[in-house]
Amino acid sequence: MTEYTVEFVGTGETVQVEDTDTILSRCLDEGIAQEYSCRVGMCLACTAEIIEGEVTQPAARGLTEEEKENYALTCMARPQSDLKLDRGKYPPSIEDEVGVDASADGEVTADD
Numbered sequence: 001m002t003e004y005t006v007e008f009v010g011t012g013e014t015v016q017v018e019d020t021d022t023i024l025s026r027c028l029d030e031g032i033a034q035e036y037s038c039r040v041g042m043c044l045a046c047t048a049e050i051i052e053g054e055v056t057q058p059a060a061r062g063l064t065e066e067e068k069e070n071y072a073l074t075c076m077a078r079p080q081s082d083l084k085l086d087r088g089k090y091p092p093s094i095e096d097e098v099g100v101d102a103s104a105d106g107e108v109t110a111d112d
């Protein structure tokens, strides 16, 4: 077993996660407010963008193979290195589906 440091950008929270544990389970153990719902890799509520590092998540059925390179389902993802994650960021295909403008990054512009 190897233990890695997972850092959440924005909040600066960190949690130590063994490569046999999911990121979500360690967050819940440590009282870190990571969103989740199904815990079986389908709902995407627990999604985070991978800013740095690598995870393994073969059971993350809610993401395409391409999306798995840049996004982690924290309920399924196990670290393979130290990580920096940005919570609440979703793949563009999901943003399009729910009508969120991924490029706006929450900012309101004159066109809005």
Ligand code: FES
Binding pocket: 035, 036, 037, 038, 039, 040, 041, 042, 043, 044, 045, 046, 047, 062, 073, 074, 075, 076
């Ligand atoms: S909690 Fe549903 S995909 Fe992770």
